Amino acid sequence: MEKKLRKAPGKGQGESKPAVSLLSVLKILLAMYMVTGIMLLILSAMLYRMQLSESVVSVGIVLIYVIxxxxxxxLCGKVMKRKRFIWGMVMGASYFLILALGSVVFQKGINMExxxxxxxxxxxxxxxxxGGMAS
Structure with a gap:
C-alpha cells in the first residue's frame, strides 16, 4: 500500500521560505541604503548652501539613521507578517552592522568613541x- 503525500496548501514547488525571507531582507536593506544615500545628499547640499554647524550635521545624521x-x-514587518518587532530589530541591527563594517574597511578601523x-x-x-511594530 502506497501512501500519497499531499502538498501543503500555499506552498509552491521549489519555493523555500528562508530563501524568500533572505531575498526580502536584502531588498529592504538595499532600500534602506538608497534612502540613506538620498538623505545624505540632501544633507550635504544643505551643508554647502547654508553653512550648517557641526552639531546640526550630527543631528541630521542621527535622524537619517532613525528614519x-x-x-x-x-517594510520588513509588512513582508514578514509575524514577529514584526523582532524582524524590525534584525533590520535595524543589520543596517548598523553593515555601516560599522564599511567604516572598518574604508577607514581602517572604527573612528568613534x-x-x-x-x-x-x-x-x-x-x-x-x-518601524516593525508600526507596520
Whole structure:
C-alpha cells in the first residue's frame, strides 16, 4: 500500500521560505541604503548652501539613521507578517552592522568613541523595532 503525500496548501514547488525571507531582507536593506544615500545628499547640499554647524550635521545624521531604521522595520514587518518587532530589530541591527563594517574597511578601523558606537547601535535597532511594530 502506497501512501500519497499531499502538498501543503500555499506552498509552491521549489519555493523555500528562508530563501524568500533572505531575498526580502536584502531588498529592504538595499532600500534602506538608497534612502540613506538620498538623505545624505540632501544633507550635504544643505551643508554647502547654508553653512550648517557641526552639531546640526550630527543631528541630521542621527535622524537619517532613525528614519532609515523606521523604514526598514516597517517594510520588513509588512513582508514578514509575524514577529514584526523582532524582524524590525534584525533590520535595524543589520543596517548598523553593515555601516560599522564599511567604516572598518574604508577607514581602517572604527573612528568613534565606544559610547557613540553603542548609542548608534541602539538607535538603529530601536528604530527598526518601532518601524516593525508600526507596520
Amino acid at each position: 532609515s531604521g523606521l523604514l526598514g522595520g516597517f 565606544i559610547s557613540r558606537f553603542v548609542t548608534t547601535l541602539v538607535l538603529c535597532t530601536a528604530s527598526g523595532m518601532i
